[in-house]
Amino acid sequence: MPVNLPLPDAATLYPIAGVRIGVTEAGIRKANRKDLTVVLLDAGASVSGVFTSNRFCAAPVQLCREHLATGPGVRAMVINTGNANAGTGADGLARAQRSCAALAQRLGITAEQVLPFSTGVIMESLPVERIEAGLDAAIADATPDHWLKAAEGIMTTDTQPKAFGARGLVGGKQISVSGISKGAGMIRPNMATMLGFIATDACVSQAVMKQLSLELAEGSFNRVTVDGDTSTNDSLVVIATNKAGNAVIDSLASSDGQALKALMLDVARKLAQAIVRDGEGATKFISVVVQGGRTAEECRKVAYAIAHSPLVKTAFFASDPNLGRILAAVGYAGIDDLDQTGIELYLDDVHVATQGGRNPDYREEDGQRVMKQSEITVRVALGRGDATETVWTCDFSHEYVTINADYRS
Amino acid sequence: MPVNLPLPDAATLYPIAGVRIGVTEAGIRKANRKDLTVVLLDAGASVSGVFTSNRFCAAPVQLCREHLATGPGVRAMVINTGNANAGTGADGLARAQRSCAALAQRLGITAEQVLPFSTGVIMESLPVERIEAGLDAAIADATPDHWLKAAEGIMTTDTQPKAFGARGLVGGKQISVSGISKGAGMIRPNMATMLGFIATDACVSQAVMKQLSLELAEGSFNRVTVDGDTSTNDSLVVIATNKAGNAVIDSLASSDGQALKALMLDVARKLAQAIVRDGEGATKFISVVVQGGRTAEECRKVAYAIAHSPLVKTAFFASDPNLGRILAAVGYAGIDDLDQTGIELYLDDVHVATQGGRNPDYREEDGQRVMKQSEITVRVALGRGDATETVWTCDFSHEYVTINADYRS
Structure with missing residues (x-):
């Protein structure tokens, strides 16, 4: 029973131009469960991420870091529940790479343009063939309206989906922000993973995205704790699709930068606090x-x-x-x-x-x-x-x- | 129900020449409970202590540090349960001083030669008049054979008294070590306090006592944890009464120093581990x-x-x-x-x-x-x-x- 956590309000989960989301049941650990989500981005999005400081970081976290650091523009994300692909060594890395390649092949992009995310049991082998088998259905499901469905698709022992949106003027244009998160429910049999995805249609230069994602994490996900245990898979990804027509934000210190950050921080805080409100056994x-x-x-x-x-x-x-x-x-x-x-x-x-x-x-x-x-x-x-x-x-x-x-x- | 913690074995709780212990019921928080213990030392003992690193250290801890740093040789200790005299400000310090002065006056020594210890509820005023009223009975009770009684006298929510002894040859002389500890049971209403007192009849120069107490703490009390909460009152006191007739140990690196430390560390470890074995709710x-x-x-x-x-x-x-x-x-x-x-x-x-x-x-x-x-x-x-x-x-x-x-x- 979460503490004062409202169910997501569909009216404020704004579609973000340039983002489509598809969800399916791939039977990764259990049948009849939404467990595979793809996020498809139009070309030209600015993307950055903040990841766990745990030295036992999972294979998908390692790949995310590599793909963000060296790859061309990110075009897609593949997120599975049921298996965290952590503590799985070189084989785990190969399986995560295979899931990226499978999605890339279907989308006509490179594997380096895909970010993978996994949450669930750890030290068990990722059933990547089930992800591969589910990708077509997930892609076919993709629409801009699936933020709530995605919030459901990344749930593990969360008792409620976690999704928030915000809208406001930035540089004279209406800007939308939508986000989802999951955690800190313990994944049977193993550990909590905190995942957060926040997207905006605002125009933001790639150069300021790292700082934006760090500052959003510092003001939200890095300020919540349930039991002090830092997971192997924690990830926060921030996306700007550059579709809103505002003058490109190339400094967070600018008034436009501050306005956008305030909008996004509002969403990030609600998403992070939702994790605590739905914390294991929480009553306060x-x-x-x-x-x-x-x-x-x-x-x-x-x-x-x-x-x-x-x-x-x-x-x-x-x-x-x-x-x-x-x-x-x-x-x-x-x-x-x-x-x-x-x-x-x-x-x-x-x-x-x-x-x-x-x-x-x-x-x-x-x-x-x-x-x-x-x-x-x-x-x-x-x-x-x-x-x-x-x-x-x-x-x-x-x-x-x-x-x-x-x-x- | 402690985990594999034997009841103290009276046969191995050796009297330590130069140490007498008296215990009484002073009604500090509850009636009919051993709650006041005095430890009386012959002149000439070498004494050192290690205390909590908590910045909210209790009044008695502050006084112990002062008396050990500046006072002449320690001759007595006064230990009460039922009230930790922590978070009590200047008034708490005055009350701790009054308990030292009261014992000193009865023994014909100075207040600086007394070390005070308190454990129990925090942020409540120490009923020092009950300590004063109980001191005569505690002094009258003092004998070298009261180690077990002292272990009982310092218990709070401990489910068993904790006392161990050891004997061995150091510098060709038989050396005895006895010690008691308490914790980490939560003191209703407040916090765990870990207390440890270890005495030997060995001859040890005051110059090496600080190092001896630090090394004993590092190998025992500083290596146990129940819940990671460091109390305001944690104290370990190490006493050498200089009665055993061995050549005075003035270096821990000497073979005699190493032999003595090994004997004392054995007792310190058992005392520290006993606290974990009797940890709150412990089953393993x-x-x-x-x-x-x-x-x-x-x-x-x-x-x-x-x-x-x-x-x-x-x-x-x-x-x-x-x-x-x-x-x-x-x-x-x-x-x-x-x-x-x-x-x-x-x-x-x-x-x-x-x-x-x-x-x-x-x-x-x-x-x-x-x-x-x-x-x-x-x-x-x-x-x-x-x-x-x-x-x-x-x-x-x-x-x-x-x-x-x-x-x-």
Whole structure:
């Protein structure tokens, strides 16, 4: 049961000129399940991606990096669920290459113009022949209107499809943005994979795409955590189809660049937060805001220490305003010269700790009231500087253990 | 129900000449509970300590550091349960000082010769008057034979007292070592505190005590983790009473120094491992051995990534030989230039992964057999160098969530 996650609103999932999506049931792991998605791009799209930092990155992630770095313009993506093609060595790489080649051959492009994505069980061999067998049906299904279907097609243990759109004026033209994401449900038998795809019809030079994708990831997918485990397959791909007729954005610092980034960040944040709202066993959505740090990095350290602490997360599950656990996490976050007497702590509007100790005016029932909510903001003021960072997470429930202790079936 | 943790064996809890221990019921938080312990040292003992790295360290930890750094020889320790005196600001410091002064006055020593320790609820005011009221009874109770009683006296939510001893020849003299520990049971309502006290009658110069305590901590208490949360109160104190008549050890590198360290490390390891065996909700005791690293630090990074991963820990709880979760943790441990094709993974004697992928000879039933055991060794070979490190941890069960989500009562 996700935390305050609405079903996708078809009316705001805008077709993006130059993007067609097709989905089919290829029987990759289970029958009667949408498990193969192709995204077809008109020539001339600008594309960039951000991928997992896990050194055990999956074969498709390795190929994505190569194809983005060296290939000509990306023209297609092939996404399968049911098998992550991770921990599969040289054979896994060959199978991922085969899936790219199979799609390329059908589209009359090169294999390097295809980006592959896989999510599902790891350390099992990718049944690439099933992908090959399903490609014709997926291509035949392709239309600009299939964003919701694609959101369903990339689901694994997600309980809901995740798709958002946004529209606004950039450089005097109406610009559309649509995106989908999946995760962080555990893939039986193995691990969460976070996938995100965001497309816009805006005109953006390839030169700024890397920075755009990095900044979108930094403001969204890189700020969510369920259990701190970084998957082998995490990928975020950002596409600009260059169809909207706006003056080409060749600097993110320009007002057009800022306007586009704001639109896309709105979608990216909703997609990333949706992953936490649908997090395994989540009953609460928690924003951890750390302000007053000397650097953004130290704010993030503190925010992640809080967001990853099993003690803090179980306290949220229990609706227990357990200040000590939060302050202790601040204390071990790794800021060597942190002065505890400078710390202020708030739960929403309730000022619970001041100067590193209990606020004399704090009443337990006020903390209790906030902790019972399904949306909670924890705010820590470090009193050391001007930096601020926010991380989104969820609580830690019995259901998390149940889901993850469930033997692979 | 601790994992393979024997009850203390009174026959091996050796009295240490120069150490007397008294325990009483002071009613600090609850009545009819041993909650106040004094340790009285003859003049001339060498003492050192290692304390939490948490910046929110408790008042008694601050005082211990001061008294060890500047005071004359330590003559006594006062340990209370029921209240951690953490997150209590200047008032907490004053109360900790008052407890030292009260014991000092009764013993005819200075307050700086007393080390205070507290464990229990945090962010609540220490009822120091109850400590003062209990001191006479605790002092009157003091004898050299009370190691087991002290192990009981420092328990909080520990399900068993933790005490071990060892004897051996050092410099031709029989040397005794006794020690006690507590944790990592969650103190309702707040946090785990790990306390350890280890004493020997050996003659050791004060000059080498700091190094001895650091090396003991590095080989024991600093290598255990239950949930990765570092408490505000963690303390390890090492005492040498200089009574055994051996030639004074003034270098740990000497053969006598090495012999003594080996004896004490044996006790320290058992005490530290006992904390994991009695970890909250633990059903399995897991040794994570990482070898073939370039440095000890990178081995530790990998070992802690595995030991802290909720996904790995729930897989152990489920007896699920989920290789992918372990390899993924290796991958995100933070070794930037890690080559996944160099990784070997073993569960006890079973070789589960080779060159970063599934070992073709690995059979699931062999992994399953190991995972069902109550003691499991996970061994990762990085293939990069000669360093090796070991970390001990436990699994992550429903009971952990139950214990830590239990509202403070």
